[in-house]
Amino acid sequence: MTVTEFGFRLLAKDGKARRGEISMPRGTIRTPAFMPVGTAATVKAMYLDQVRELGSDIILGNTYHLMLRPGAERVARLGGLHEFARWPYPILTDSGGFQIMSLASLRKMSEQGVTFRSHVDGSVHELSPERSIEIQGLLDADIQMQLDECIRLPADRNEIERAMELSLRWAERSAIAFGTQPGKAMFGIVQGGDQPDLRIRSAERLTAMNLKGYAVGGLAVGEPQSVMLETLDETLPSLPVEKPRYLMGVGTPDDILQSVARGIDMFDCVMPTRAGRHGLAFTKDGRVNLKNARHAEDPKPLDETSDCPATRDYSRAYLHHLVRADEALAGMLLTWNNLAYYQRLMAEMREAIELGRFQDFAAETTARWSRGEAARKAA
Template identity: 70%
Template sequence: MTQGFSFEVQATDGAARKGEITTPRGVIRTPAFMPVGTAATVKAMFVEDVRAAGADILLGNVYHLMLRPGAERIARLGGLHHFMRWPYPILTDSGGFQVMSLAKLRKLNEDGVTFQSHIDGSKHVLTPERSMEIQALLGSDIQMQFDECVRLPCSDAEAERAMRLSLRWAERSRKAFDSARGQAVFGIVQGGAVKSLRIESARALSEMDFHGLAIGGLAVGEPQEVMLEMLETVMPYLPANKPHYLMGVGTPDDIVKAVARGVDMFDCVMPTRAGRHGLAYTRFGKINLMNARHAEDSSPLDPESSCPAARNYSRAYLHHLFKAGEILGMMLLTQINVAYYQELMAGLRAAIEAKRLADFIIQTSEAWARGSQSGD
C-alpha cells in the first residue's frame, strides 16, 4: 500500500464487509457512499452540510474539471481540497465515462481519446498518462485508471475490445501514477455483461498492484439482475484485502444488494439530481413533493431523520417551494437526500457488525415497497 493509505475489514456478515479506509486526510467508513461533486461542488449544497450529513469522502470529475476551470489552474490555487474547502478525502474518476457520454466528435485509438468539449467545442486529448497527471494536479486522494466504458447492451465483441483496451490503459495508468502526489490508485474491471471477460479483467487487474479495484460499466442501461449477476461473477476474483468500488450505483435497493455481495464503495448523482427535481429519498421510500397531495400537509418528511431539513420543514412548505420555483426547495431536498443516503450507509455498517444484514435489507425493502404503493 502507498504510505498513509490502508484498508481494514472490521466485521463481516456473509459476503458483506464493514471496514475502514485510512488516508492522510481522514478515515472513510465502509460501506461508503460518495456524494458526487462533479465540478468541485456537490450541487445545491454547502460542503459543511455534506460533511454534517455524514459523508467521509466526495467524488470529483476529471472531464469537467479539466475543461473548467482547468487542472493546472486548480493546482496553482492550492489543489482541489483547498479550492472547494473540503479538507477530507476526495476520489476522482478518470474522465473516461464522460468522454464517451458527453463529448462531441470523439475519436478513440490505442493512445487515448481525442474529443471536442461539450461546453465550447475546443479540442482535447485524454490519455491514461494525461488522466493521471490531471488527477495528480487536482491532488485527489484516490485516483482512478483511465478506461473505456461501453453502454449495455452491447455485443460480446465490443465488450471484449473495450475490456482489453482498458487493461492496456490500466497498465499505463498504474505506471503513470505518482505516489508522491496521490495516496492510492484503483483499477477498473470491465467486460460488459460477459462473465468470462469480467473474470479475465478482474484477474489481470489483481496482478497489477492497484490499491483497490472498481467494477465499472454497470448501471449503464442493464437490468438490476444483470448487474447483480456480474457482481457475483467478479467478487471471488477481487483481492479480499482491498476496497471494492461499484461505480455509478445507485438506488438504495441497488446499494443494499451490492453491499450484501461484498461492495465497499458507491457513488451516484441520483440523490442530488432527484433533490433538484422535487423527489425526496426517505426511509419510507421516494416521495414526490410536486404531488398535489402534499399542498396542505403540515407534517415533516421524517420527524426521526438526522437531517434538520427533513425534521423541521413541512411537506406543504417544500411543495410550495418547488411549485414557486424557489432555489431553497432544491437546496433543502438535496440536503435531505444526501443525509438519507448517509443514514442508509450507517445502517448497513451497524447491521453488518451485528450480523443482522439480512433483516436490515428486508426491512428497508419493505419500507420502500410501502412507499412506492402510496402513489408518490
C-alpha cells in the same frame, strides 16, 4: 497516530457484506461508504460543510469537467482541489472514462487515448491514460482512477471485449504514470459488460497488477438491476478480499443495499442530488414526489424523527410549493434531505454488519420501502 500510507482493513463481515475502514493521511473512510458527487468541485446545491456534517468521509470530483474549467493547472496553482473547494478530507477523482460514453458525439478514440471537443466552448482536449493521471495529480486527488472505456449496455460481445482489453492496456499505462505517491492510491476498473468470462478475465488481470483498490465499472448503464447484480456475483470472487471494492455510478438505495450484500465497499452516484433538484425525496418509507398535488396541503414533514433539519422541519406542503414555484430552495432542501438519507442508510448498514444482522436489516428496510410505495399508490 499520524497516517502516512493508504490502507484498508476489514473490521467485520456478515455473509458477504463487509464493514471496513480505508485509512489515508487526510482522513478515515468508513465502509460501506457513499461518496457524494462533486463533479465540478461542488456537490450541487450543498455547502461542503453540510456534506461533512451529514457523515460524508469522502467526495468525488471529475477529471474531464475540471480539465475544461477551471483547468487542472489553475487548481494546482491555487493549492489543489482540497484548498480550492474547502474540503480538507479525502477526494476521489473519476478519470474521464464515463464521458467517453456520455459524450460519445464529442470525442474521437484511439489506442493513445481520447480527444474531446469541449461541450462548453468547442475547444479540443486530449486525454490519455498518462494525461488523466497527471490531471488527477494536479488536482491532488487522494484516490485516482485509471482511464477506461465505459460502454453502454446492451452491446455486442466483440465491442465489449475490445473495450475491456483497451481498458486493461490503459490500466497498465495509468499505473506506470501514477508511480509511487505516498499516502495516495490508484484503483483499476473492471470492465467486461454483461459477459461473465470477460469480467473475470478483467478482474484477474487487474488483480495481477497489485493495485491499491478495484472498481467495477460499466454497470447501471442501461441494463436491468438483475443483470447488474448477477455481474457482481460473478465478478467479485475474482477480486482480492483485502482490497477495497468500488461500484462506480450506483445508484438507488436498493441498488446500494443489494450491492453491499454482495461485498461492495464504496459507491458514488448523482441520484440523490439530481433527484433533489427535480422534486424527488428519498425517505425511510421510500420515494416521495413533491411535485404531486397530494402534498399541497400536507403539514407533515418528510420524517419527523430525522435529525436533518430539511427532513424534520419543513412541511411537505411547503416543499411542494417550492418545487412547483421552481424556487432554488427546493433543490437545496431536497438535496440536503436526500444526502442525509443516503448517509444514514450507510451508517445503519455499517452497524448492522457489525452486529451480525445485516440480512434482517436488509429485509426490514426493503419491506418498509415496499409498504411506503403501496401506500402512495393507494392514496
